[in-house]
Amino acid sequence: MDFRLSEEQLEIQDMVRKFARNEIAPLAAEIDRESRFPAETFRKMGELGLLGLLIPEEYGGVGQGVLTFCVAMEEIAWACASTSLSYLAHSVLCAHNLACNGSDAQKRKYLPDLASGKKLGAIAMTEPGAGSDVLSITTFAERSGGEYVINGSKTFITNAPVADTFLVYVRTDKQAGPGGISQFIVERGFPGFSVGQPFHKMGMRGSPTAELFFDDCRVPAENLVRGENRALGILLGGLDVERTVGAAMAVGGGRAAFDRARSYAMERQQFGQPIAMFEMIIEKLANMSMEIEAARLLAYKAATLCDQGVRCSAEASHAKLFGSEMAVRAASDAVQILGGYGYMQEYEVERILRDVRMGTIGGGTSEIQRLIIAKEILGRN
Ligand SMILES: Cc1cc2nc3c(=O)[nH]c(=O)nc-3n(C[C@H](O)[C@H](O)[C@H](O)COP(=O)(O)OP(=O)(O)OC[C@H]3O[C@@H](n4cnc5c(N)ncnc54)[C@H](O)[C@@H]3O)c2cc1C
Incomplete structure (x- = not known):
C-alpha cells in the first residue's frame, strides 16, 4: 500500500490548487450573493482540460481516473462549493457516465464538446x-x-x-x-x-x-x-462514482472551514492570549484535522476501487457519509470558533456551512448511506 500520489497527480494537484486560489475562490462570495453560475470559470476550466479530466483522450479529454479527479475536486471545493457541485454534475455525473456507458457514436458526438466546455452537462x-x-x-x-x-x-x-x-x-x-x-x-x-x-x-x-x-x-x-431496460447497472455504478467524488468535495469544504478557523484562532486574542491556546478551541481544531484526513483516506480508497473497475457501493457510502457529515461538523465548529464574526457573511464560514449542508442530502441522503452500509454488514456471512 502506497499512500503517496504519483508525480503526475501531484502536478495536477498543484495546477488545480493555483487555479482554484487565483480564479475560483475570489468569486465564491459574489456568486453566492447573486445566485449566479460562474460561466467564465467553466470556460477557463475547459481551456485547462479540467472539464475533460475523466474523458478518454480519443474523445477530447485528458484520460485521468477517479482518484486523480478526487484530488482536483478537493482543491476546487476548497475554493468554492458551488463551483465544485456544478463541476461534479458536468464532469462526473454526465461526461464520465457517458464515457463509461455510451456507444462509440454517442461518445464521438457528445464528449468532445463536454470536454472543452462548449456544452455543459447534467x-x-x-x-x-x-x-x-x-x-x-x-x-x-x-x-x-x-x-x-x-x-x-x-x-x-x-x-x-x-x-x-x-x-x-x-x-x-x-x-x-x-x-x-x-x-x-x-x-x-x-x-x-x-x-x-x-x-x-x-x-x-x-x-x-x-x-x-x-x-x-x-x-x-x-x-x-446501451439499450432498453439496461440502465439499472449504469445508475448504480454511477452512484458509486458520484458518492466517491462527493466525498472528496466534502473534504475540500471541511478543509476550507478548518483553514479559516485555524488562522482565526491563532490571531484572535481574548483574556490576553490567542484563543487557540484554550483547550476547548484547540481540541476542536485537532478533531477537525483528524476527521479531514480520515475522510480523505476513505475517499481515496473508494476512488482507487472505482479505478480498478470494482463495484464499491459500501466503500463509496462510507466515504460519502463520513465526509459529508464531517464537513458539516467542521463548518459548524468553524462558525463557533469565529464567535460572532463567524455568524457574519464577511467571514465566509457561514456560507461554507450553508453549502456543505447539501452534502448529506444530494447523491443519496445520510440515512440512505447508512441503509446501504447496514445491508452490506448484514449480508456478510
Ligand atoms: C442542491 C441539490 C442538487 C441536486 N442535484 C441533483 C441532480 O443533479 N440530479 C438528480 O437526479 N438529483 C439531484 N438532487 C436530488 C437528491 O439526490 C435528492 O434530494 C435526494 O436523493 C433525496 O431525495 P428527496 O429530496 O426526494 O428526499 P426524500 O427521499 O423524500 O427523503 C426525505 C427524508 O426521508 C428520509 N428517508 C427516505 N427514505 C428513507 C428510509 N428508507 N429510511 C430512513 N429514512 C428515509 C431521507 O433520508 C430524508 O431525510 C439534488 C438535490 C439537491 C438538494
Whole structure:
C-alpha cells in the first residue's frame, strides 16, 4: 500500500490548487450573493482540460481516473462549493457516465464538446415522487418509429438552467420494477423538453438547480444508451462514482472551514492570549484535522476501487457519509470558533456551512448511506 500520489497527480494537484486560489475562490462570495453560475470559470476550466479530466483522450479529454479527479475536486471545493457541485454534475455525473456507458457514436458526438466546455452537462434521476426511492421513477418513454416519446418530470437537477446535454433516467417497462429503467441523452432544444426556473436554495447558490419537463418530448432512438431496460447497472455504478467524488468535495469544504478557523484562532486574542491556546478551541481544531484526513483516506480508497473497475457501493457510502457529515461538523465548529464574526457573511464560514449542508442530502441522503452500509454488514456471512 502506497499512500503517496504519483508525480503526475501531484502536478495536477498543484495546477488545480493555483487555479482554484487565483480564479475560483475570489468569486465564491459574489456568486453566492447573486445566485449566479460562474460561466467564465467553466470556460477557463475547459481551456485547462479540467472539464475533460475523466474523458478518454480519443474523445477530447485528458484520460485521468477517479482518484486523480478526487484530488482536483478537493482543491476546487476548497475554493468554492458551488463551483465544485456544478463541476461534479458536468464532469462526473454526465461526461464520465457517458464515457463509461455510451456507444462509440454517442461518445464521438457528445464528449468532445463536454470536454472543452462548449456544452455543459447534467444528470436527471430524481423526480417529485421518487427521491431516495429513486428506482420507483415514473417518467416514461415509449417507442414511436425511429424515436422515443418521453412524458414526465424531474426535479432538483444541478446545472439544468445552463446545461445543453442531459442524461435522463426513465422507465421503459412499467411492469419490470428496477429492471425497467433506461437512460437517454436529451439535448436542450429537443421538442417537448423544457427547464423550469432556478430554485432559491439555502446554499450552493452559484450552482443552479431546476426542474425538467417532458411533454411528448421526442428523442431519436440512437440516443438510447446501451439499450432498453439496461440502465439499472449504469445508475448504480454511477452512484458509486458520484458518492466517491462527493466525498472528496466534502473534504475540500471541511478543509476550507478548518483553514479559516485555524488562522482565526491563532490571531484572535481574548483574556490576553490567542484563543487557540484554550483547550476547548484547540481540541476542536485537532478533531477537525483528524476527521479531514480520515475522510480523505476513505475517499481515496473508494476512488482507487472505482479505478480498478470494482463495484464499491459500501466503500463509496462510507466515504460519502463520513465526509459529508464531517464537513458539516467542521463548518459548524468553524462558525463557533469565529464567535460572532463567524455568524457574519464577511467571514465566509457561514456560507461554507450553508453549502456543505447539501452534502448529506444530494447523491443519496445520510440515512440512505447508512441503509446501504447496514445491508452490506448484514449480508456478510
Ligand atoms: C442542491 C441539490 C442538487 C441536486 N442535484 C441533483 C441532480 O443533479 N440530479 C438528480 O437526479 N438529483 C439531484 N438532487 C436530488 C437528491 O439526490 C435528492 O434530494 C435526494 O436523493 C433525496 O431525495 P428527496 O429530496 O426526494 O428526499 P426524500 O427521499 O423524500 O427523503 C426525505 C427524508 O426521508 C428520509 N428517508 C427516505 N427514505 C428513507 C428510509 N428508507 N429510511 C430512513 N429514512 C428515509 C431521507 O433520508 C430524508 O431525510 C439534488 C438535490 C439537491 C438538494
